[in-house]
Amino acid sequence: MRSNYLFTSESVSEGHPDKVADQISDAIVDLFLSKDPEARIACETLTTTQLVVLAGEIRGKGIMDEDGNWAAGVKEEVEATVRRTVKEIGYEQEGFHWETLRFENNLHPQSAHIAQGVDASGNKDEGAGDQGIMFGYASTETPDLMPATLDYSHKILQRMAADRHAGTAPFLEPDAKSQVTLRYDSEGKPSAATAIVVSTQHAKGYDQGEKEAELHAYVKSVIADILPASLLTETEYHINPTGSFEIGGPDGDAGLTGRKIIVDTYGGAAPHGGGAFSGKDPTKVDRSAAYITRYLAKNIVAAGLATRCTIQLAYAIGVSKPLSLYVDTHRTGTVGDDQIENAIMSIEKLGGLTPRAIRTHLGLNKPIYRKTAAYGHFGRKAEGDFFPWERTDLVEDLKAALA
Incomplete structure (x- = not known):
């Protein structure tokens, strides 16, 4: 084991465009599994300015037949699920709004050739859905038996999202990223956080003056709550290092599952x-x-x-x-x-x-x-x-x- 080395992990918030896409795709998985526990689902999502597009292959009772015909009301449920997911994340912005975004549903039946390899039949057990x-x-490293760099990166953003949803940090918007660099000792244990990066979408004006100072102080307080004080003795902080971050989420960058x-x-x-x-x-x-x-x-x-x-x-x-x-x-x-x-x-x-x-x-x-x-x-x-x-x-x- 090397001694005195640095290692870094990053996380992204629920409002990051790629994570918006992931959550929509998994919300569709949940919708279909609630109708048919044996449903076959491969749902990809694209998000961009005022647009969500679904594509992929599905099969399941009470969902879609082999000819691509939707069961009664399911197509409408799909769209409602997409809009609800975006709303729960918190997007009500001009460039991405749960109620006014355009929606395209391009889901279609699963290939019969894939189905014949995956499904159980006769003496054949169910096969893997892919190689x-x-x-x-x-x-x-942590009580949850995870890498500490990633654990801290996730928890910083989870706390910020919880505060945003609770209204205690109203200057925060949904899109955010974090990154934690730790120094490890010869036993592979974290000994210091040498650098922490947090970039968060914010309300107008929180990139200058007293409001910027308020945002920076808030982020540092979250970090202090998440990481042990013993790790924060030599930390270099990078909070919104590019300056303004008002345009974010799918309006700022396309997202993909x-x-x-x-x-x-x-x-x-x-x-x-x-x-x-x-x-x-x-x-x-x-x-x-x-x-x-x-x-x-x-x-x-x-x-x-x-x-x-x-x-x-x-x-x-x-x-x-x-x-x-x-x-x-x-x-x-x-x-x-x-x-x-x-x-x-x-x-x-x-x-x-x-x-x-x-x-x-x-x-x-x-x-x-x-x-x-x-x-x-x-x-x-x-x-x-x-x-x-x-x-x-x-x-x-x-x-x-x-x-």
């Missing part, structure tokens, strides 16, 4: 297979296998088997059995990595890590995804409860399998 590699990660995959995962502290999460139903292993690898890595660390763990899974489209399972405890493991791999595959409740077994074990066929689409998919709670992949209920199974 790909997925990674999970956990470390003892799936462009913030590092923000969504581990802030660069772990590898990423390249597949995005939002807009996809859980038969897509880009999503479900990334969730199960986080679950496995977190349980391995929570069980005391390692202080840091990376896991990779690989799949082929239409094939149920994973092609490979790889565990790396980065020389912090109390047992061999190969022993952990064997233990995982021997645990009956995990079902060999097939797509269906993952969905069943984690309970993924539920409308739970809109809440994942901002401030990271890992290391946090949703409305007081951990996401199912954040549970540590596999600890005793792992210990028993290794006994």
Whole structure:
């Protein structure tokens, strides 16, 4: 382990244009799963000035038939869901307003060729919705077993959004970004925050004079609430370093589903297979296998088997059995990595890590995804409860399998 090195992670707020797109896509996933838990969904969203466009492939009972005909009232529900999502984020601006934006719905039926490979039939189990590699990660840096740089970056923006929604920081607008740089010691523990960047969209006039000073003081107070004082002894602050940030969100920059995959995962502290999460139903292993690898890595660390763990899974489209399972405890493991791999595959409740077994074990066929689409998919709670992949209920199974 290197001593005295710097590492940086960033986050973006719920009002960032790419995150607006992610939340819309996942709101559509939730809408369709609420109608048919076995629905197949791949929903991409484009956001720009006064426009939201949906595109992608879907299939599900009570949603759309094979000829592309919508079930009664569903098309209207889709548009209502999009507008409600934008409203809840807080966009009521001239350049992007939930009520007056233009909306295009280009969703169409899923390819029959994809369906035949994914669906279970006869003696064939449900196959993976695509090929790909997925990674999970956990470390003892924070109580939630996440990288500290990303954890702090998320929490700064979550606090600012909560204050904006509560009306206690009325000068804030929805679009914002954060970035935290920490110095790590020889044991891999954070010892100081050397730089923190926060750029936030703001009301008119908060880029000069007393109002600018008020905004800067507010942001520094949020940072002081989130980070331990012991880390803020040598910090360089960059608050709205470009100056004015009045035009933001989709009016300032186009947004697309799936462009913030590092923000969504581990802030660069772990590898990423390249597949995005939002807009996809859980038969897509880009999503479900990334969730199960986080679950496995977190349980391995929570069980005391390692202080840091990376896991990779690989799949082929239409094939149920994973092609490979790889565990790396980065020389912090109390047992061999190969022993952990064997233990995982021997645990009956995990079902060999097939797509269906993952969905069943984690309970993924539920409308739970809109809440994942901002401030990271890992290391946090949703409305007081951990996401199912954040549970540590596999600890005793792992210990028993290794006994």
